Amino acid sequence: MAVVDTYAKVAIDDSGVHSEVLILLTERGVVRPLLDYLLTRYSERSQSWRRHVVSATKLLIEYMEANQQAFLDPKTLFQTFATRLYSGTVGDDGLDPSGLYWIPASTATVNRHLSALRGLTDYLAERQNVEHMNPLVTASSHDQRLNYAAWHRRNQNDFLGHIQNKSVSETVRKARNVRGRRSLSRSDDDSIAFPESLFERFYMEGLGSAQDRRCAVRDQLIVIMMHAAGLRESEALHLWVHDVLIDPHNDSNAIVRIYHPEDGKAPEDWKSRTGKTNRSAYLREKYALTPHNQRRSTHHVGWKNRLVDHRDNYIQLHWFPTDFGRLFLKLWCEHLRYLATVERHHPYAFVSYEKKHIGKPYKLSAFNNNYANALARIGYTKAKIEGRSPHCHRHAYGRRMSRAGVDPIMRKKALHHSSLESQVVYTSPGIADVTQSLMQATERLDKLSQAGQVINPFCNWNDLMKTGFEDIDPHGLLSGTHARLRSR
Incomplete structure (x- = not known):
């Protein structure tokens, strides 16, 4: 039986608003239990979470259809399903009688599928009165220790932990019947910074050499916000024209604020007819638009930051080095002149200049393509492992502050992290840093050995x-x- 995922507009009340939900279709129609489950979590979970749930459910349904007569109870089926995600379904002879032809998946991928199915199986057992596929069972002593460590870590870093019940939850003594394998532990060096020595050439010759000067300025502005203020590329595309101000204390410097796409305060003290002042209401009433983070497909632009700097729900950029603020303002004035020549029906600052999409909000996929083209102009390709990708500019910003001796609390504020631990990945030394440090230490060791001060092995x-x-x-x-x- 074929299983197809597609988007559907679902009306759940008599209002004019439809929920656009990713669903599964089979020969028997919509997989209704999945749809009901997604609707119960629609307002509180992200689009990516919904995609993970649908993707994992699709695999489970395909496995159940291919093995209808193989299992007597749901728990055994789910256990074997998890095993086949790890091992694949193709035998040593290259054949697969089930017709699935799954290849082995990584531990991280399988664990993500199992985690996505956890809530669905709980929902089916509680609401549909079916036997639980993956129930909680008494945990082994090893699993109890891991659960307690996780519980302790959550409470230790909980801002309101001092007012909560400190007794150990009973769930610490429980574990899922199918838990998945333990993932590999990674060191703090999980990120590579964009090479500082390459930035000027990339900015001038790569981005600046675009055939359309309007595109060059637009992309240079975005990259400056990433490289000199640590902004994520997705956050940059939420910028509105109203969000760039001239510093009242320095008229050659730009103040840039990135507002939350839904809850950020609307510009110019705007109020809706019902008194709402948030950006979601502003977009709906003035332009009949939905915030980027609530749209799907190529129009979707995510928002990761949970910490804001002001009650108006914005984060303010901090330039480092500070001279980038002057460069940004100079380019911004040029950008506004180009922006005034195109017709726009939205408040977003960055637009497309292609004939088919001129004046429409700039898409994240289009920026990534232009970023790759800029690297190609100077003879490079995108390579995250080498630091040549958009997010690596944020890492460069964090490491630049670390090397300059900026206080960790100030770095936390500049990176808009909620915890000091969050910046470790941006500021810890990379592999190249460790190699260089040990090479220098070897030279010092040789000199001390020659002087007779230490014994070199x-x-x-x-x-x-x-x-x-x-x-x-x-x-x-x-x-x-x-x-x-x-x-x-």
Whole structure:
């Protein structure tokens, strides 16, 4: 049985508003329990969460259809389903009688699927009165320790934890029947910064060499906000024309505020007919639009930040180095002249200049394409592992402050993090930093050894490599008196 995911407009009351929900369709029609579950969580969960739930449910339904007569109870079915997500369904002979032809998925992917299905299976057991596929069972001592550690961490960092019940929850002693495998632990170095030595060339020759000067200025403004103020690329596209001000204390510097796309205060003290002052109401009443973070497909622009700087629900950018504020204002004045020549039916600051979409809000996918094209103009390709991607500019901003000795609390404020721990990934030394540090330390060790102040375990590496490697390097490529490769 084919299972297809698609979007549907669902009317849940007599108002004129329809909920646009991602659903699953089969030969028997809409998978109604899934739709009901998504509607109960519609207002509190994000689009990406809904996509994960639908994707995982689709896999589960496909597995159930391919193995209708194989299992006697739902728990065994779910256990085997999880196993097949890890192992795949293709045998050693390359055949799959089930017809699924799944290949093994990573631990992170499988755990994400199992986590997405957890709430759905709970909902089915509670609301549909069916047997639970993945119930809570008594946890092993090892799992109880892990649960307690997680409980302690949540309470330790909870802002209102001092007013909550400190007794250990009974759920600490419980665990899911199917929990998934433990993921690999990663070090703090989970991010690579955009190379500082490459930025000027990328800004001038890459972005600045676009055929349309309007596009060049627009993309340069976005990259300045990312590289010099640590903004995420998605947050930059929420900027409205009203959100850029001239610093009253320095008329050559720009003040930039990024408002929450829904709850941010509307500009110019605007009020709706019912007295609402938020941006969601402003967009609906003046332009019949929905905030970017509530739209889908290529029109969707996410919002990750949960911490704002002001009761009007905005974050203010902090330029570092501060000279970038003057550069931004100069480019912004040029950008406004270009913006005035196109017809717009929205308040967003960045627009498309393509003939088919001229004047419409700039899409995140279009920016990423233009970003890749700018790198190509200077002979590079996008490579996150090398630091050449939009989000790596935020990492560069954090590491720049760290190297300049900016206080961690100030860095937290500048990066708009809710916790000091959140900035570790942006400021911890990278692999290249550690390598360079140890190379410098080796040179210092050699100097101290030559001065007789310390004992180097291997004073002469050339002498060490002369003998003892005949069994692993019989041709003397790397070892011996006349190593062939080492001498080159």
